[in-house]
Amino acid sequence: MKTILTGDRPTGKLHLGHYVGSLRERVKLQNSGEFDEIYIMIADAQALTDHAGTPATVRENILNVALDYLAVGLDPKKSTIFIQSQIPELFELTTYYMNLVTVSRLERNPTVKAEIAQKGFETSIPAGFLCYPVSQAADITAFDATTVPVGEDQTPMLEQTREIVRKFNDVYGNGTAILVEPEILLPSNNVCRRLPGLDGKAKMSKTLDNCIYLSDESDVVAKKVQTMYTDPTHIKVSDPGHIEGNVVFTYLDAFCSDVEKVCEMKEHYQRGGLGDVKVKKYLLEVLESILNPICERRKEYEKNPDYVMNVLKDGTAKAHSKATEVLKRVKAAMKINYFES
Numbered sequence: 001m002k003t004i005l006t007g008d009r010p011t012g013k014l015h016l017g018h019y020v021g022s023l024r025e026r027v028k029l030q031n032s033g034e035f036d037e038i039y040i041m042i043a044d045a046q047a048l049t050d051h052a053g054t055p056a057t058v059r060e061n062i063l064n065v066a067l068d069y070l071a072v073g074l075d076p077k078k079s080t081i082f083i084q085s086q087i088p089e090l091f092e093l094t095t096y097y098m099n100l101v102t103v104s105r106l107e108r109n110p111t112v113k114a115e116i117a118q119k120g121f122e123t124s125i126p127a128g129f130l131c132y133p134v135s136q137a138a139d140i141t142a143f144d145a146t147t148v149p150v151g152e153d154q155t156p157m158l159e160q161t162r163e164i165v166r167k168f169n170d171v172y173g174n175g176t177a178i179l180v181e182p183e184i185l186l187p188s189n190n191v192c193r194r195l196p197g198l199d200g201k202a203k204m205s206k207t208l209d210n211c212i213y214l215s216d217e218s219d220v221v222a223k224k225v226q227t228m229y230t231d232p233t234h235i236k237v238s239d240p241g242h243i244e245g246n247v248v249f250t251y252l253d254a255f256c257s258d259v260e261k262v263c264e265m266k267e268h269y270q271r272g273g274l275g276d277v278k279v280k281k282y283l284l285e286v287l288e289s290i291l292n293p294i295c296e297r298r299k300e301y302e303k304n305p306d307y308v309m310n311v312l313k314d315g316t317a318k319a320h321s322k323a324t325e326v327l328k329r330v331k332a333a334m335k336i337n338y339f340e341s
Helices: 016-032 055-072 088-100 103-108 110-119 132-141 152-172 190-194 218-226 247-255 259-271 276-302 305-333
Strands: 003-008 037-042 080-083 147-149 183-185
Touching (some): 016 037, 055 305, 080 305, 110 132, 110 152, 132 152
C-alpha cells in the first residue's frame, strides 16, 4: 500500500516557497492515482514548539493554511487534511520514540541546528523544539507513510525518522517490520528544492519577510517583484549581466513552463541589451498566471468558513482512526498492551 504523509506548520499564510517546494507536487501526486492514501497534516503542535506564547495566532493560522490548501487544488475527496493536535496517538508515539534517540543526535540534526541559530535560541532551546524530529517521526509512522514529499531542507528530518524506524524495528520487531520506513520525495526541479527569498540571501521565509504569499493580491505581487535582487553590476541595459544568484531568473526557472524563452532571455541578459525591468515584467506575468486563480479560489472558500472547518473535522476523524490502528500495533510489539489477551 502506497501512502503519503506531508504537511505544514501553521505559522502564517503559505508562500511561493511552499508552493514549488511541496504544494504543487502534492496536487500532482493527489491526482496521479498512484497512491492509496494521502494524509496532509496541519502541524499546529509543532508550531507551538516556538510559538507557545501565542497559541491564538497558531489557531488563526490553521484556517489560513486550510484555505491555501483548498485554493491550490487539494481535494478533500482525495486527500485527508487533518489537525495534528487532535490526534493524541501522535504524542504517545513521540514519547516511545524519544527513548530510541539521544540528545546529542538531535542536536546534530542540520535542520534543527539551522533553525536554532535563526530563532536565536542558543542555550535556551525549548525541549519541545529540540524533540521536533521525534515528533515528526511519530507523524509519519502513525499513518504507515511510504512516501514523504518535502523540500530539500527537510532531508535531515526524514533521515532521522528512518533511523528511529530502523531502531524500533530492531528492538521490538523480532525480525518483523512493525513500522514502515518512508522514502523522501524531493521536487524534480532542483531550483524548487530551496527557493530563495526576494533578497536572494536565504530561503523564502515569513520570519525574514522576504516572501510572496499565495494570497497576495496582484498589486502586492508587482511591488514585491520590483524589489527582487538581480545583478548589482548590471547598471545599464547594455551591460552584460550575471544570472547566477539573480533571483528573477531563479524564479523563472522555478515557475515558467516556457523553458526555451527563459534560455533566450538568459543569453540576451548575459551578452547585454536586456534590462532588469523587462525581465521582471515577464516574471510578473508568469506569477500572475499562477497566483490569480489561486487567489480567486481562496476568496470563494473564505465565504464559507464552516465548510472549511468541516473538511478539517472529517479529515481529522479519519486520521485519528488510522493512527489508533498503528499505535495498537506498536504497543503490542512493545508488550505494553497490558489489558489485551
